[in-house]
Amino acid sequence: xxxxxxxxxxxxxxxxxxxxxxxxxxxxxxxxxxxxxxxxxxxxxxxxxxxxxxxxxxxxxxxxxxxxxxxxxxxxxxxxxxxxxxxxxxxxxxxxxxxxxxxxxxxxxxxxxxxxxxxxxxxxxxxxxxxxxxxxxxxxxxxxxxxxxxxxxxxxxxxxxxxxxxxxxxxxxxxxxxxxxxxxxxxxxx
Amino acid sequence: xxxxxxxxxxxxxxxxxxxxxxxxxxxxxxxxxxxxxxxxxxxxxxxxxxxxxxxxxxxxxxxxxxxxxxxxxxxxxxxxxxxxxxxxxxxxxxxxxxxxxxxxxxxxxxxxxxxxxxxxxxxxxxxxxxxxxxxxxxxxxxxxxxxxxxxxxxxxxxxxxxxxxxxxxxxxxxxxxxxxxxxxxxxxxx
DNA sequence: CACGGTATACACCGATCGGTTTCCTTTCGT
DNA sequence: ACGAAAGGAAACCGATCGGTGTATACCGTG
Numbered sequence: 001x002x003x004x005x006x007x008x009x010x011x012x013x014x015x016x017x018x019x020x021x022x023x024x025x026x027x028x029x030x031x032x033x034x035x036x037x038x039x040x041x042x043x044x045x046x047x048x049x050x051x052x053x054x055x056x057x058x059x060x061x062x063x064x065x066x067x068x069x070x071x072x073x074x075x076x077x078x079x080x081x082x083x084x085x086x087x088x089x090x091x092x093x094x095x096x097x098x099x100x101x102x103x104x105x106x107x108x109x110x111x112x113x114x115x116x117x118x119x120x121x122x123x124x125x126x127x128x129x130x131x132x133x134x135x136x137x138x139x140x141x142x143x144x145x146x147x148x149x150x151x152x153x154x155x156x157x158x159x160x161x162x163x164x165x166x167x168x169x170x171x172x173x174x175x176x177x178x179x180x181x182x183x184x185x186x187x188x189x190x
Numbered sequence: 191x192x193x194x195x196x197x198x199x200x201x202x203x204x205x206x207x208x209x210x211x212x213x214x215x216x217x218x219x220x221x222x223x224x225x226x227x228x229x230x231x232x233x234x235x236x237x238x239x240x241x242x243x244x245x246x247x248x249x250x251x252x253x254x255x256x257x258x259x260x261x262x263x264x265x266x267x268x269x270x271x272x273x274x275x276x277x278x279x280x281x282x283x284x285x286x287x288x289x290x291x292x293x294x295x296x297x298x299x300x301x302x303x304x305x306x307x308x309x310x311x312x313x314x315x316x317x318x319x320x321x322x323x324x325x326x327x328x329x330x331x332x333x334x335x336x337x338x339x340x341x342x343x344x345x346x347x348x349x350x351x352x353x354x355x356x357x358x359x360x361x362x363x364x365x366x367x368x369x370x371x372x373x374x375x376x377x378x379x380x
Numbered sequence: 381c382a383c384g385g386t387a388t389a390c391a392c393c394g395a396t397c398g399g400t401t402t403c404c405t406t407t408c409g410t
Numbered sequence: 411a412c413g414a415a416a417g418g419a420a421a422c423c424g425a426t427c428g429g430t431g432t433a434t435a436c437c438g439t440g
Binding site for chain 4: 217219220221231232235240241
Binding site: 023024025027101102106107109110111113115120124128148151152154155156157158159160162163165166167169175176178179182183185186187 | 213214215217291292296297299300301303305310314317318338341342344345346347348349350352353355356357358359365366368369372373375376377
């Protein structure tokens with residue numbers, strides 16, 4: 001059973017929603033979520049307006065952790081190229097985990113075909129922020145077309161995470177970093 | 191209403207399943223599928239063992255059309271590089287359609303987190319065959335590492351289709367072909 | 381005409397969906 | 411110690427899920 005101590009019902013619900021919707025998909029039922037969180041359905045509907053709202057909130061809550069996951073541990077000492085490559089090294093590393101099912105934000109965007117869904121909006125902002133980060137690094141690294149390079153990197157990032165999550169591809173040999181290196185070189189980055 | 195003439199109930203069901211599961215996701219109900227196909231639920235369960243089996247069959251049925259969609263119109267006259275690029279030109283072209291929601295096979299793999307699901311198996315074989323095609327072209331084109339290049343191309347293919355389908359990226363300016371060109375060049379292809 | 385196969389319509393099954401409500405216990409401020 | 415308020419368990423709502431059972435209509439073939 002999940003730890004039900006020391007966290008508020010709200011946080012337990014958000015954690016359960018993040019975990020179960022990632023493992024089973026966004027179509028997971030409220031009943032299962034509440035059971036997992038150890039919170040009554042009644043309480044959850046006092047904390048959130050709807051299942052959709054809770055799902056969006058659970059995605060939003062993970063953003064800082066997600067960002068930290070992809071951020072280079074020593075940003076000052078690293079070059080832009082190293083900071084970009086670090087993102088893909090983390091992706092490759094995460095994909096080795098047995099419970100890895102791809103980037104949760106991309107998965108939500110694919111599962112909820114509706115881009116207007118509150119959870120889709122959150123997911124898209126996460127993707128847009130990663131693109132902005134890549135673009136800034138590309139600029140600092142002297143890429144010929146920073147915006148183009150950033151968009152290319154996201155193609156690889158989402159392609160790799162989707163394929164690894166679906167168990168169609170295995171990133172353990174460094175496929176993502178190898179591909180990114182080729183693109184960085186082609187873009188004229190330091 | 192969908193055309194209910196001239197096609198067998200089986201074909202009407204498979205078409206409806208392909209269309210609705212692509213538009214609304216694999217969680218679309220049987221009731222809706224049968225209504226769209228103009229076939230009774232009873233008949234459907236005489237033609238297919240389960241919803242999962244019908245979904246897998248509907249995916250399989252589209253394979254020849256899907257392959258033809260990505261095949262260069264004049265394979266003899268085209269170079270390996272042209273045949274590869276043609277795939278991504280078609281992808282960019284398809285993504286302009288209002289009803290485009292990404293590659294249906296990748297979507298199924300992401301939505302059905304279970305790789306053992308019959309529909310997932312079909313989807314994976316489609317992906318594997320595309321990888322084999324890329325690999326063959328890469329070999330013919332003199333790429334240094336044909337297998338690596340093929341896997342890189344699929345990263346871009348699936349990343350582009352997922353992002354375009356989720357309306358997070360716009361391929362109209364040729365982002366996919368540009369990226370692929372960079373990878374082909376880096377791989378030393380003719 | 382009678383036949384067998386195939387189709388339909390439709391009720392029905394238990395389970396679950398998102399969401400609400402009722403009842404009762406626990407907790408807390410005074 | 412008392413009363414209000416909050417929270418939990420569970421019944422309940424109508425709808426839908428995947429899947430069946432049943433009875434009836436249509437069909438080409440004998």
